[in-house]
Amino acid sequence: MFPLILSPVAALAMMACEPSSQAPDTPAVLTAQSDEAVEACEEESDAPAPSPGAEARKGEDFVGELEPESVRGRAPGWAEAGGKAPVDEAAARALGQVAPGAQVKVVLGTWCSDSVREVTRFWEALELAPQVPFGVEYVGVDRKLGGGDVDLAGLDIIAVPTFIVYRDGEEVGRVIERPPGTIEGDLLALLTGERRGKLSATR
DSSP states (O other): OOOOOOOHHHHHHHHTTSOOSSSOSSOOOOOSOHHHHHHHSOOOOSSOOOOSSSOOSSTTOOOEEEOHHHHHHHSTTTTTOTTSSOOOHHHHHHHTTSOSOEEEEEEEOTTOHHHHHHHHHHHHHHHHSSOOOSEEEEEEOOTTOOOTTSOOTTSOOOSSOEEEEEETTEEEEEEESSOSSOHHHHHHHHHHTSOOEEEOSOO
């Protein structure tokens, strides 16, 4: 078996959505050079950090509780990110048929290419579902995976995006960074109880 040799660009991409050891303690913000920031996941600006917890008032700041509309409309690179790969329509429709009572917490970084890819695909799947019988909560983090005013202690967030599935107040499982299959298919498996625990193609 031949050893796997990664180019510097590929290695950077794999590491990009992990916590940054060089980042400041305050939430990072994106520069105006949005496409480069999303791809490289390393751009930081000298602008002051947003006030802890509140969703950003400026388009570049996305730390804390988020709404999809604000991310799509103001986070650089997100509006153009959809449609990169066809969504599994059968899995998407099945998401609308899962037993009610579940909750999905999505922890993402608007600066992270993995988050852009997987979260926008998740949104496309939800749009195809006839209904969404589970709640969805979005939390944006900085480059050190801090959620501002949202307490993420105890959630063991090691990379983004992380999709955590709860049922009856208990964690069923999570999808970390890159799903082993598709985000819609793997979340469906967790929501239906077909699978449990941590699912990831990279961890």
